[in-house]
Amino acid sequence: MKRILSAVLVIAFLCGAARAVEFTREQSGRIAKAVGTLLDRAHYKGTRLDDAIAEMHLKNYLDALDYNHMIFLQADVDEFTARLGKQLDNLTNKGDADPAYEIFDRYLQRLDVCVTRLPALLKADHDFTKDEKFTAQRNKLPWPRSEAESAELWRQRIKFELLNGRLINETPAKTAEKVTKRYARLQKNMKQFDASDTLQVYLSALGQAFDPHSGYMAPAEAKNFAIHNVDLKLNGIGALLGQDPDDDYTRIKGLTPGGPAELGKQVRPGDKIVAVAQGDAEPVDCVGMKLGEVVDMIRGKKGSEVRLTIIPADAVSEADRKVIRIIRAEIKLTEQYAYGRVIEHVTADGKKQRLGVIELPQFYKKCAADVEKLLIRLQKEQVAGVILDLRRNGGGLLNEAVELTGLFIKKGPVVQVRQPKSIEVLEDEDGRVTYDGPLMVFVGHHSASASEIVAAALQDYGRALIVGDLATHGKGTVQTLYPLANFMGTRQVADPGELKFTVSKFYRIAGGTTQKHGVTPDVILPNILDYLETGEAYLPNVLEADNIPPAKYQRADRLNGGLDELRKNSSGRIAKDQDFAYVREDIELVKKQRADKTISLSEPQRLKEKKDAEARVEARKKERDARPPVADKVFLVKTETVDKNQPLIAIQPPKPAPAAPKEAAAKGKATPPAKKEVKPPEDGDELEDTTDAGKAVIDAYLREALDILADYAKQQAKIGRGEVVIAPR
Numbered sequence: 001m002k003r004i005l006s007a008v009l010v011i012a013f014l015c016g017a018a019r020a021v022e023f024t025r026e027q028s029g030r031i032a033k034a035v036g037t038l039l040d041r042a043h044y045k046g047t048r049l050d051d052a053i054a055e056m057h058l059k060n061y062l063d064a065l066d067y068n069h070m071i072f073l074q075a076d077v078d079e080f081t082a083r084l085g086k087q088l089d090n091l092t093n094k095g096d097a098d099p100a101y102e103i104f105d106r107y108l109q110r111l112d113v114c115v116t117r118l119p120a121l122l123k124a125d126h127d128f129t130k131d132e133k134f135t136a137q138r139n140k141l142p143w144p145r146s147e148a149e150s151a152e153l154w155r156q157r158i159k160f161e162l163l164n165g166r167l168i169n170e171t172p173a174k175t176a177e178k179v180t181k182r183y184a185r186l187q188k189n190m191k192q193f194d195a196s197d198t199l200q201v202y203l204s205a206l207g208q209a210f211d212p213h214s215g216y217m218a219p220a221e222a223k224n225f226a227i228h229n230v231d232l233k234l235n236g237i238g239a240l241l242g243q244d245p246d247d248d249y250t251r252i253k254g255l256t257p258g259g260p261a262e263l264g265k266q267v268r269p270g271d272k273i274v275a276v277a278q279g280d281a282e283p284v285d286c287v288g289m290k291l292g293e294v295v296d297m298i299r300g301k302k303g304s305e306v307r308l309t310i311i312p313a314d315a316v317s318e319a320d321r322k323v324i325r326i327i328r329a330e331i332k333l334t335e336q337y338a339y340g341r342v343i344e345h346v347t348a349d350g351k352k353q354r355l356g357v358i359e360l361p362q363f364y365k366k367c368a369a370d371v372e373k374l375l376i377r378l379q380k381e382q383v384a385g386v387i388l389d390l391r392r393n394g395g396g397l398l399n400e401a402v403e404l405t406g407l408f409i410k411k412g413p414v415v416q417v418r419q420p421k422s423i424e425v426l427e428d429e430d431g432r433v434t435y436d437g438p439l440m441v442f443v444g445h446h447s448a449s450a451s452e453i454v455a456a457a458l459q460d461y462g463r464a465l466i467v468g469d470l471a472t473h474g475k476g477t478v479q480t481l482y483p484l485a486n487f488m489g490t491r492q493v494a495d496p497g498e499l500k501f502t503v504s505k506f507y508r509i510a511g512g513t514t515q516k517h518g519v520t521p522d523v524i525l526p527n528i529l530d531y532l533e534t535g536e537a538y539l540p541n542v543l544e545a546d547n548i549p550p551a552k553y554q555r556a557d558r559l560n561g562g563l564d565e566l567r568k569n570s571s572g573r574i575a576k577d578q579d580f581a582y583v584r585e586d587i588e589l590v591k592k593q594r595a596d597k598t599i600s601l602s603e604p605q606r607l608k609e610k611k612d613a614e615a616r617v618e619a620r621k622k623e624r625d626a627r628p629p630v631a632d633k634v635f636l637v638k639t640e641t642v643d644k645n646q647p648l649i650a651i652q653p654p655k656p657a658p659a660a661p662k663e664a665a666a667k668g669k670a671t672p673p674a675k676k677e678v679k680p681p682e683d684g685d686e687l688e689d690t691t692d693a694g695k696a697v698i699d700a701y702l703r704e705a706l707d708i709l710a711d712y713a714k715q716q717a718k719i720g721r722g723e724v725v726i727a728p729r
Contacts, residue, residue, distance in 0.1 A: 022195055023493070025097070025098065028100070028101075028195055028199045030095050030492055031097070031199065031493060032095065032100075032199070033092060033094070034487050034488045035206060035207070035499055037487075038482065038484075038499055039501060042501065042503065043211075043501050043502060044419070044503055045502065045543065046420060049092065049093065051085075051086040051089060053089055053209045053210070054084075054086055054088035054089040054090075055081075056209035057089075057209045058081065058084055061103060061205035062080070062103070063139065064201050064204070065104065066143075067139050068136075069139065069141055069142065070114070070153060070157070071107060071110045072106070072107065072110055073110065073147070074142060074144065074145045075145075075146075076110065080099075084099050097199060097203075100203075104193070104202075108191060111186075111190060113147075113150075114150070115183050118154075118180060121154060121155055124155070128159075128601070131600075131602050131605075132159075132600070132602065133598035133600060134156045134600075135598050159601050160601060162175055163603060163606060165178070166603060167603075167606055189290070192290050196218040196220075196497075200221060203215070204216050207499070208541060210502070212541060212542055213475070214499075214500060214502055216499055216500070217481075217497050217498045218497045219496075219497050220292065220296065222497055227333075228333065230364060231365060232332060232334075233332045233333060234299060235302045235329070235330055235331070236259075236298055236329075236331050237259060237261040237298060238256035238259015238260055238329070239252050239254070239261045240254040240256070241253060241273070241294060241298070249287060250272070250273045250289070250294045251269075251271065251273070252267055252270065252310075260328065266324040266326070267308070268312075270312075270313025271312055272310060273310055274287055274310065276297040276306065276308060277307040277308075277309075278297075278300065278306060278307075279305050279306075279307075283323075299328070303328065303329075304328050305326070305327055306325075307323055307325050308323070308324050309321055309323050310323075310324060336364060337364075337370060337638070337639060338359065338361075338371050338639065339358070339359055339637065341357045341358075341637065341695065342354065342378065342648060343357060343634050343635075344633040345632050347710050348573060348707060353706075353710045354381070354384055355383050355706055355709055355710065356381070357387045358374050358375070358378070358387070359392075360388065360389070360390060360404075361392060361393060362394060362395065363397045363398075364397065364400070365397060365400070366400075372407055373642040373643070374637055375407060375434050375435040377637055377642045381635075381637075383437075384710070385437060385438035385713040386438070386439055386440070387440045387441075387702075387706070388440070388442065388454075390441060390451040390454065391443060391444035391447060391468065391701075393446070394447075395449030395451060398417075398426075398453070398478060399426075401414070401451075401454050403428075405453070405457045406428030408433065408439055408458060408463055408464065409428055409433065409458075409461055409556070410428075410433055411428050412428060412461075413426070413427045413457075413552070414426050414428055414509065415456075415506050416508070417504050417505075418505050418506070418507060423548060425509075425551050437713075438465075438558075438712050439464040439558075440464060440467055440709050440712065441455045441459075441464045441465070441466050441467070442468055443455050443469065443472050444527070444529070445469050445527070445535060447468070447473060447518075448472065448473035448474075448536075449473075449476075449477075452472050452473070452474075456509075456514055460510040460553070462557040462558055463556045465563075465708070466521040466522045466523075467521050467522065467524075467525065467705055468524070468525060469524070469525065469527045470524055470527070470530040471517065471519065471520050471521075471535070472514065472518035473534075474517055474518035474535050474536035475515070476505055476506055476536075476543075477502045477504070478503055478506055479501060480503045481498050482499045482500075482501070483497075484496040484497055484498060484499055502543070507548050511547050511548055511549055513545045515542075515544070515545045515546075516545040517537075517545055518536070522567075523563075523566055523567055523570050525574070525580075525705075526580060526587065528583065530587075532590065562715040566708055569707075569708075573707060577700065578623065579699075580700060582620055583700070630698060632698055632706075634652075634698070635651070636650075636692055636696075651693060653694075654693045
C-alpha cells in the first residue's frame, strides 16, 4: 500500500462557471475573515496578514478587474491605495469585505464611461496612413492619468479594432457592429456579477498575495473544480454549452458520445436554448442569463427529468420552437481520461519499430489504474518502448502521481513533501513493476506539479529518458482544498465555499526542487515557448527555490551511458528537419516581437505584415502538401478497449478538406471525413475509427520523440544481448 498525502496539486486559478450563491454583505465579511485567518495561520509561507499583504491584495484585485489597465483611472488607484492599501488586512480581520464591492462598483462606473465613448469613436474619421503605435498588452503599464488620457487610449484601441476589420476586408459597419456587441457583452457580463462572484475575485486576490496558487472558491466554483479536475464526472444531459458574443442565447456546441442528449437525437449542435424547466415545473427563461446559471439548471440528480425549450439550428425563424424532455444521467468526462496509441513507426533509416504512447491529460482520481491497464495492453501488443506524454498535463492528485511512478519502479521514495516543521517522504511500497522496458517521459512548459513529480522521480532513478522543452512549468508547491464550513460552521452561511491554499512544497528525491526551475529534460527539443514569459518563475509572489537533503534510494541507471549518442542523433535529425526549421524561423519572429511589443496602426505597414505572414503560411502549406504520405500507422487504445478486450482501433489523420469557397478556406475550416460503417471484427481484425482522427496526427515533436525512443530501445536491446560494456560509475 502506498502512503497518501491528502492534498491536491493545482496549477491554475479557475474563473466562475456555474450559478453562484448570493451572499449578504455580512456573510461576505464573515467569509473574508475566515479566509484571512486561515491564510495567516496555516499558509506554508508563514507570512502574517499585515500591511504588506494588504497592499499586494489591493494591487491583485485591481489587476484582476482591469488586467490591461484600460478601465480605472490612476486617480482611482491612488485613492484606493491611500485609503485602503494598508487597511485591507485590518478590515478583513474585522469581517469587513465592503471594499470588494466599493471597488467593483467604481469599476462598473468607469466601464460605463468607456463603453459610452464607443459610438463616436466607431464613427470617427481615423487616419490609417499615420505611423502610429498601440500597445495591446498593458498590464505592466500605468493606468491612464486623466479622462483625456483614457479617451486617447480608447481611441487607439478602437482604431486598432477597425484596422483589424479592414485587414480582413470587412465593411466598417460590420466591424462597428461586432465591436459594439463585444463590449456590450463585457459590460453585461460584469453587471451580472453577484455578491459571491465579486467576493471570489476579491478573496482570490488576497490568496494570491501569499502565493500564485492560493485562492477562494465560491460554492459553485468548488463544485466545478471537483467535477473537472478530480472526479471527471457529473450528472446532466451530456451537452457542451456556450454563448456567442453576438447574441444572448445559450447554444449547444457539442454532444457527449453516449450521453442522454446524443442518444435521444432530439438536440444537435447549433440549437439555441431559450428556457429550462425541472420536471413539470414552469420553464425559466434563460435568454440573456449567465452561462453558468444555465449550466447549473440543466445539471441535476441522476434519473431526473429536465425540459428544454429550444430553437433548432435549422429553424426558419425564432418562432419555431419546440420542447424536449431529457432524463439526466451520469456523464463521464472521457476526453480527460488517459488513452494509448500503438504506432508502427518508420524511422529515419526506413526501418519499422512498434512503439507505444500513453497520453495523460491530468492526474484525476484512479488515473494510475487506467495507465496500468494501458501499459499491460501495450506490452501485449509487443511495443519496443513506451512514451508517457505529459506535455499538456498541468497536475492533479498527488497520490496518483506517486501511484503512477510506482508502475515503473520496484519500490522506493517518489517525492519529498515539506511542511513548515517536518519532511515526509512518499514512497512506492508494493514492489510490483507493471512496465520494465524502455521508457520516455515527454514533457513541456505546460507540464506542472504532479507531472513534474513523475518526471523528476523517474529522472533521479535513471529509470526513464526525459525529453521535451527547455524546462517544465516549475510548480513545486502543494495546495489543499479546505471547506470553510469546517472552520466557521454553517449556521450563519449554509455553504461558505472552499479555500485553496498552499500547505507544503515538494522536492525531488535527490534533494533538489522543481520550484521555479522545473525539470530539465535529458534531450531538449527547440520550442517557441522557450522564448515567452511562461512558467512559475514569471508569476507574482512565487515561492523561492531551495534544496533539502536527498532521500535514500537506489538508482536504476537505465540510460547506461548512452545519452550523448541519443542527443547527437536527435540534433542531427532536427538540423535537417524542415518542420524544426520553421520552428527556428518562428523563434526569431518571437524574439523581435518581444523586443518591441507595440502594434502598428498604419494600414500599409499592417498589410505588408499580413502579406508576409500569409506568404509564409502558404509556402509552408505547399511544402508540407508535397511531402509523401506519412508511413506510420496509428492504433488507438482506450481504457474501455482494454476492459472489453477489444481489437486495436486503426485511426487515420483528418483528410484535407475538398476545395471550398474562399470564405470558408479563409477561416481555416475543414470538412470532417464522413463516417464509415464498421462491420463487426473477426478474430485478429483491427477496427477503423473515424471519430478520433486527431489522435492519429504525429506532429514534428512526437515524430522526433518516437525517433529518440527507437534509438533508446535499440541501445537497451544491445545491452540486453551483452553487446555493450558499461564503465563503472
